[in-house]
Amino acid sequence: MRAAVLHGIGDGEKLDIRDDVTVLGPGPGEIRIRVRAAGVCHSDQSARDGGLPQPVPAVLGHEAAGDVLEVGDGVDDLAPGDRVIVNWLPACGTCAECVRGMPFLCMTHVMAGYAMPRFMAGDLPVFGMAGCGAFAEEMVVPRIGAVQIEPDVPYEVAALVGCGVMTGVGSVVNTAELRPGDTAVVIGCGGVGIAAIQGCRLSGASVIVAVDTVPEKLAVARRFGATHAVAPEALSDLIGEITAGEGFDYAFDVVAVPQTLRTAWTAVRRGGAVVLVGAGRPEHQVEFSPFELLFEGKRIIPSLYGSAYPPRDFPRLIALWRAGRLDLEGMISHRIRLEQVEDALAALGRGDVIRQVIVHDAGA
């Protein structure tokens, strides 16, 4: 089958599209999926350029939907032909985090994915990103790494739910638990940021300020529910205008570099919360004084994968989409072929890109 294989880590590393890749398994408790749609996420770029840990060679991609092709021993609640969304952070159910009720902190399967190849390219073992590897025609995941959905949900729509939409909407609904009337700022208006804006709108935020350096993205943000949309330099004036200088209840930092984290901190009111949504780089450092941490009374809340529990949350997101309350079609800015994934990674910051989705041929 065809897959895009990454051989080395670094910004200039190319993805090698090859047809001699095979997927390993499914072993007991695993399923094999025909990938029908895969979104291109910023984390794929971060895995390539070294921002996120990634052993190589590897097949990137973790935001996907497709059909079950084969089930391993012991899997009796899914069958070939079932339509699923990949959950790239499945909870093992038995580790300390799972037992504490924080399944989104479970690293059991992600760590296994760093140690256990998922594919063979000729006679070369190849890892899958986070144990997934959606830039391929097929992939194998643990049973709990897939959530079944109804067969009428389009693959592209379903794929988005698997990472970007879950992360963005979840940061508002699950992590922040934003209440009607709250005010919010969303920094970074790519796919996850647009999903966070939609989450704020769904939750009844009275003010949703979109912040981005790219003017085109600000126009897009307004279309998805932002009440205001500004460049970062204009944010402090807006704080004065809208909140009488007090600051907003929540700031969602989707970009997660030191500068945006400070911007988010400044944007929230005393007692408000910065929600850290993006996956930042391990070498970056952000400075806070103990004085401001105490006296400003602000919180910084991490939101890994939108604090998701996918078996609960994916069907809820699909239900919101069905009800016309969550615009997912509108987030698909480009439908591309697997061969174009390299260009898609390069295009991630561009103003016209919300989500680029790789669509595979229906095939056999």
Ligand SMILES: [Zn+2]
């Ligand atoms: Zn992602």
Ligand SMILES: [Zn+2]
């Ligand atoms: Zn666990």
